[in-house]
Amino acid sequence: MEPIVSQELTKRFGTVPAVSDLSFAVGAGRVTGFLGPNGAGKTTTLRILLGLVDPTSGSATINGLRYAELAHPARTVGAVLEATSFHPGRRARDHLKILATAAEIPLSRVEEALDRVGLGNAAHRRVGGFSLGMRQRLGLAAALLGDPEILILDEPTNGLDPDGVRWLRGLTRQLAAEGRTVLVSSHLLSEVAQTVDDVVIIAGGALVARGPVADLARQAATQFSVLLRTPEPAEAQRVLTAAALDVTLDRDGALVVSGATPDVVGRAVAQAGLTVYEMRPLDRTLEDVFLELTGTREGRTR
Amino acid sequence: MNALLRAEARKVLTTRSTLIIAGFVILYPALSVLPAVLAAQEPTVDRGTILQVLRGGADVLTVAALLLGILAVAGEHRHGTIVPSLLVSPRRGRFLAAKLGSQAALAVVLALAASAVGLITGTAYLATRDVSVDLLSSDVVVTVLAVTLVVTLYAVIGAAVGALAKNQTAAVAGTLIWVFAVENAIPLVVGDPGLKRWLPGGLSDRLLQVAEPVGGLGSAWLALVMFAGVAAVLGGAALVATKTTDVH
Numbered sequence: 001m002e003p004i005v006s007q008e009l010t011k012r013f014g015t016v017p018a019v020s021d022l023s024f025a026v027g028a029g030r031v032t033g034f035l036g037p038n039g040a041g042k043t044t045t046l047r048i049l050l051g052l053v054d055p056t057s058g059s060a061t062i063n064g065l066r067y068a069e070l071a072h073p074a075r076t077v078g079a080v081l082e083a084t085s086f087h088p089g090r091r092a093r094d095h096l097k098i099l100a101t102a103a104e105i106p107l108s109r110v111e112e113a114l115d116r117v118g119l120g121n122a123a124h125r126r127v128g129g130f131s132l133g134m135r136q137r138l139g140l141a142a143a144l145l146g147d148p149e150i151l152i153l154d155e156p157t158n159g160l161d162p163d164g165v166r167w168l169r170g171l172t173r174q175l176a177a178e179g180r181t182v183l184v185s186s187h188l189l190s191e192v193a194q195t196v197d198d199v200v201i202i203a204g205g206a207l208v209a210r211g212p213v214a215d216l217a218r219q220a221a222t223q224f225s226v227l228l229r230t231p232e233p234a235e236a237q238r239v240l241t242a243a244a245l246d247v248t249l250d251r252d253g254a255l256v257v258s259g260a261t262p263d264v265v266g267r268a269v270a271q272a273g274l275t276v277y278e279m280r281p282l283d284r285t286l287e288d289v290f291l292e293l294t295g296t297r298e299g300r301t302r
Numbered sequence: 303m304n305a306l307l308r309a310e311a312r313k314v315l316t317t318r319s320t321l322i323i324a325g326f327v328i329l330y331p332a333l334s335v336l337p338a339v340l341a342a343q344e345p346t347v348d349r350g351t352i353l354q355v356l357r358g359g360a361d362v363l364t365v366a367a368l369l370l371g372i373l374a375v376a377g378e379h380r381h382g383t384i385v386p387s388l389l390v391s392p393r394r395g396r397f398l399a400a401k402l403g404s405q406a407a408l409a410v411v412l413a414l415a416a417s418a419v420g421l422i423t424g425t426a427y428l429a430t431r432d433v434s435v436d437l438l439s440s441d442v443v444v445t446v447l448a449v450t451l452v453v454t455l456y457a458v459i460g461a462a463v464g465a466l467a468k469n470q471t472a473a474v475a476g477t478l479i480w481v482f483a484v485e486n487a488i489p490l491v492v493g494d495p496g497l498k499r500w501l502p503g504g505l506s507d508r509l510l511q512v513a514e515p516v517g518g519l520g521s522a523w524l525a526l527v528m529f530a531g532v533a534a535v536l537g538g539a540a541l542v543a544t545k546t547t548d549v550h
Contacts, residue, residue: 050389050392051392052385052388052550053550054546067392068392068393070392073390073392074389077389079389082382084381085381085383085384085385085386086381086382086383087316087317087377087383089317089318090316090317094312094316097312098309098312098313098316099309099386099387101305101312102305102306102391103390103391104305
């Protein structure tokens with residue numbers, strides 16, 4: 001059984017759909033990137049998974065159970081949702097002791113978890129004096145308290161400086177190496193591309209792609225696109241579209257022809273007698289594929 | 303459930319605002335005696351003065367219990383700690399029960415501690431006026447129990463209001479406006495001064511005067527049932543809200 005399963009999950013806030021018929025599964029012992037632009041429904045999905053938000057329909061389960069049905073939730077799932085879930089007047093150690101007490105986890109785990117995230121020396125300090133990065137670490141310490149087999153991290157790099165991001169990548173890799181299942185959300189594929197095995201990509205609350213990140217990389221390497229600059233972009237777009245090519249207009253007036261090589265594009269515009277200022281193949285990155293899938297490439301009109 | 307209650311106790315003991323309020327209400331009865339001690343012309347005192355000291359402490363305790371209850375629940379929403387709390391304790395009914403239970407337990411401790419301070423300072427002061435008080439007399443014991451019961455029910459009401467409102471500032475402001483203005487204004491607006499005794503403040507006042515021959519014991523029992531009913535209704539509404547509301 002896959003540890004995390006979302007099945008036909010739908011959530012509407014009033015009449016506004018946040019998640020629409022979303023189905024995916026996260027494999028055991030895999031690191032899965034849960035990706036999508038801001039407002040795609042990632043956080044809502046994770047909150048449904050963690051029992052904080054009720055779905056309108058469908059289900060989200062962990063080890064086949066709803067979160068509230070887990071016998072020992074904190075020992076099964078560790079979650080980091082936001083860096084602001086702390087009482088500012090409480091000491092870091094006390095925050096964790098409260099959670100450990102409620103979850104019936106030995107208090108000795110508190111120091112271990114603080115040490116693991118590099119907050120051992122700040123355990124006695126009040127959280128109100130913590131930087132955003134330290135709060136993220138404290139959130140991770142809370143998630144690790146119960147030594148869970150599954151970790152759910154919602155945009156964990158938010159607010160981290162480059163050192164913090166590197167540290168988090170290292171920690172995520174360590175956690176995965178220990179055989180844990182990790183679901184980490186981000187609005188940037190580049191942030192997690194080096195650490196994840198699989199991706200689930202959503203946009204507008206719906207699934208747009210899922211599978212091994214290697215497949216996306218292959219897609220990036222094998223799909224061509226061409227940038228074309230002409231004084232007659234509208235006419236060129238008409239000609240290329242008539243030639244069954246996928247054309248988009250960049251904000252600066254250049255055309256980007258996806259899935260075509262320069263010779264195909266060149267022939268089409270030459271036959272139409274159009275003037276060309278610039279034509280060159282574009283290198284497609286993993287991020288390009290992600291942005292195209294989610295329809296968020298800046299300046300594109302599709 | 304025990305684990306959740308212990309966790310709630312830890313929250314109370316690691317929140318400075320709670321400790322400051324608790325310290326103040328425990329010491330308040332002693333502070334309330336002080337003006338009488340320092341007055342150039344001391345007021346007339348008798349053994350009934352000790353009941354006044356206890357009830358004076360209860361007035362402050364009830365407001366404090368309401369505020370502490372609100373802070374305990376709405377404060378979780380304000381600081382976002384509701385998220386980690388519900389992640390370790392996703393069964394929301396049990397979570398709320400632990401909140402209400404821990405606030406009730408805190409209220410019992412505060413009421414008994416404040417009563418002890420009131421009795422010690424009150425009897426010491428009365429002794430200087432050659433008035434002796436039997437601390438085990440029925441009126442003293444019954445008043446202490448009434449204070450404890452009223453403060454405990456107010457703590458439950460406060461926690462329930464916090465769970466219903468979620469917005470800490472709105473809950474505190476709304477509650478203080480209700481206690482100090484609305485409850486006094488309603489009888490005036492309706493034109494029936496007697497209506498006040500059927501409102502929560504009037505019911506709790508009647509309970510605090512259980513040792514007095516006002517309306518007999520029967521009306522005190524009725525006041526208890528009605529006041530407990532207010533706490534139960536609000537607690538029930540809080541349970542429904544806690545179990546059905548999305549947490550963002």
